[in-house]
Amino acid sequence: MALRILKWSAGIIVGLLLLVYVLVFSPIGNFIFKPVVQSQIDKYSPVPLTLSTFSVGLTGLEIVIKNEPKLEIALKGDYNLFTLNIDTTLNVNASDISLFDEVAGMPLSGAFVLEASAKGKVFGALSAQAHSNIAKSKTDIKVELQNLNPLKIYADIAHLELAEVLAMIGQKPYVEGVLSLDADIVGNENMEFSGKNILEIKQGDFSQRLIAKDFGIQVPKTTFTIHQESIFDKKDIKQDFVFDSNVGKIKLSSTSNIESFDTKGVYSIVLSDISAFTPLLGMKVRGALRTEGSIEGGLENILIAGKTDIADSASTYSASIVKSALAKVKFDTQNLRIEKLLYMIYQPQYISASVGGKAEAWDFDKGISTQANFSLKGVTSNPVIKKEFDLDMPNTPFSANLNAKLDKGVGNANLIFDSNLARLNVPNIAIDLHKGIYSSPYNAILPDLKKLKFATKIELVGKFEANGDFALSENLKATFHTKSLGGNVDAELNGDNFNAKIKEVDLDSVLSMAQIQKVFSSKVNGDLVYNTASEKGTLKARLDNGRFLKNQLTDALKQYAKFDATGLVFNNISLNSDINKMVLNSALNMQSGDFSLSGQNIITDLEKSTINAKLKTTLKKDTLGIKLSGNLTSPKVELDLGELLKSRLGNEVQKSVGKELEKTLDKHIDEGTKKEIGNTLKKLFR
Structure with a gap:
């Protein structure tokens, strides 16, 4: 039985080996895998390429990729899977680099060849070399390895055009320049090295044309040179890097251990204009940047700490990187000017303000934990807000305080905002970053409505206070309650839809707030439905315990109808309005005993503060027509006495x-x- 199992096992192993051979090393396997390899080439290659030859066997391979007639890449060689001996060559013949025009976003011309080879034993003595005139350069590279440890590295690259290299690897050449590299490094099996390498970029320039085309900004001509030098001393590498340009310098000096990767260094950045670095940052930037700091640590933990005067601030920062992942960030700033920060990121300078505070964040892989405290004090900018939002908001001083604490993406914050236009207190903002939900109760006070005419479009007076709750996720939901109008208004906002319940609101308070002549007093109940996107809605109101106050209408009734309307009490008055932006089209119907007053198509324009209405009063069998027109606060009253006189x-x-x-x-x-x-x-x- 055991022998039979052994035979079965041997048969299975042989079968698997045959299957692997068929799938990987046989012509059938090559035929199966060729379209798979082609699909990966199509996915990652910046230019169209065709896999014309794909042959991988037990002792050799030949792979040829083409874009005829402009490019041919050929990898050929022999190898032994058991001894791991290899003898391979790689040849690249690019007869016309205009193939990369579209990637570069600019016309390219010329050609290059690359010849490379590797010979030896993978876990023994292995040598590799390459020669090329790629990107108009003269390139020679030689490497000798023993058990994959480098014993000798020699590189001589002269006059390599950066723009062409970037285009060939699928990157737009936002940077131009001529690169040279001189390296001569000798090592041993103990990973001890001696020698140095020097990398230089001369005639460096940022492409104003490409940056303007892709980011829509004009940047000043920015030229630069780069000098980077590394000196090898056994297990240490001393490095010096200098970026020198007409807009400033970037310097980095460090010492690193090859074995432990422990590094200690200092850096400084002093640039008068960073706009040319827009492509590197992936966003539009400009303005000056100055910072300096230190780098210390190794593979397990690196700490970067520094200070900066960004946006005229006095700021310090630190970032710790653990096992190649960002672990913790700290930031402390004083007097950071918001208007300068907005300028730096190409945003309108809505406000001029100073920010101070501290923040630290960690748990970036778990939803983020943070503790932050910031205060802000400043003034809004009338010209900018008027231009961007078409709001003639006056220059308004304000202050704000924000405190937040999160544990792995969940926590609380509070916000206090104060100005002579509005005061807002949001005491307990519940935050869930995983679900994208923010909610809190709030209290808002508008101390002087007259100052908000730029937003309300009509001049209101008095003080207004409201409170409620809000929740922000995919859209905004909020409740709203106020007693500032004598009664109760309870409202709800759900996305664009606003609904309000009006209960026992004092009409006198509403008319006083709107600065409209008090001709009638009553209690108002009703429903308001409004869509903030379309700016359309309806108001259905019922007025009770209504009384006329002495006005032009009551005087006319007393004079011509011999009737004093001020003594009447009205209940169940109907007032229904259709709202279209700031225009109301209303219908009114009211009656008390033998007296009635009604009107249709009463047009009130709140933005223009005008009214146009034709009303009809009836007293027993007498009728009086009334026309209201002009300014809403003191309209012109015209009487039609025809029916009454007749x-x-x-x-x-x-x-x-x-x-x-x-x-x-x-x-x-x-x-x-x-x-x-x-x-x-x-x-x-x-």
Whole structure:
């Protein structure tokens, strides 16, 4: 039985080996894998390439990639999978580098060849060398390895064009220059080295044309040179790097241990304009930058600490990197000017303000933990806000304080904002970064509504206070409650939809706030539905316990209708409005006893503060037309007395004619006939 199992196992192993051979090293396997390799080339190559030859066997390989007739890459060689001996060559023949025009975003011309080879034993003596004129350079590289440890490194690169190299690797050549490298380093199996390498870039220049095209900004001509020198002394490397340009310098000096990778160094950056570095940062930037600091640590832990005067501040910072991952960041700033920071990132300078505070953050792989305390004091900028938002907001001093504490993406914050326009207290902001949810109660005070005319479009007076809760996730949800109008207003905002319940609001308070003449007092109840995106909605209101106050209308009724309307009490008054932006189209209907007042298509323009209305009053059988027009705060009142005068004149004539007829005909007709004549006269003088 054991022998049978052994035979089965041997058979399975042989079968697997045959399968591996067929799938990897046979013509059938090459045929299967060729389209897979081609798909990866298509995915990562910056230019179209065709895998014309793909042959991988047990003792050799040949792979040829082409873009005919401009480029051919050929990898050929022999190897032994058991001894790990190799003898391979790589040849690249680029007969026309215009192939890379589209990647570079500029026309390229010329050609280059690359010849490279590797010969020896992988875990023994192995040598490699390369020769090329790539990017118009003269390049020679030789490397000797023993058990994969470098024994000798020699490199001589002269006149290599950076723009061409960047284009060939699929990067836009935002930087131009001529690179040279001279390296002559000798080592041993104990990983001890001697020698040095010098890298230089001369005639360096940032491409103003490409930066303007891709980022839409104009940058000053920025030229530079780079000198980087490394000196090897057994297990230590001393490095000096200098970027020298017409806008400033970047310097780095450090000493590193080859074995432990422990590094200790200092750096400084002094640049008068960083706009040319926009492509490197991936965002539009400008302005000056000065910073200096130190680098210390190794593979397990690196600490970077420094100070900067960015945006005229006095700031310090530190960042610790543990096992190649960002572990903790600290930042302390005083007097950081927000307007200069906004300028540096090409944002409108809405405010001029100074920020001070501290922040630290960690747990970046777990949703972020942080503790931050910041205070801000400044003034808004009228010209910028007017230009960007079409709001004629006055220059307004303000202050703000923000405190936040998060544990792995979950925590709380509080915000206090104070100005002569508004005061906002958000005492307990619950934050969940994983779900993207922010919620809190809030209290808002508008101490002087008159100062908010730039936003409300109408001049209001008085103080307004509201409170509620908000939740921000995919959209904004908020509740709103106020008693500033004498009654209660309870509202809810859900995205663009705003709904409000109005309960026992004092009309006197509303009219006083809107600076509209008080002609009527009542309690208002109703519902407001409004969409903030379309700026359309409806108001359905009911007014109770309403009374006319002495005004032009009541005076007219008293004069012409001999009726004092100020003594009436109105209930269940209907006021319905359609809202379109700042224009209301309303219908009014009110009645008390024999008196009624109604109107349709009452147009009120809140932005222009105008009204246009035709109202109809009825007292028993008398009718009076009223037209309101002009300024909403003191409209022009016009009376249509036609119906009223006609009615009154008819009554007087009827009485006079009736008396004369009665005297004349009293003795000649019976009572029934007199009654019939009287009814006819009434109809005649109606």
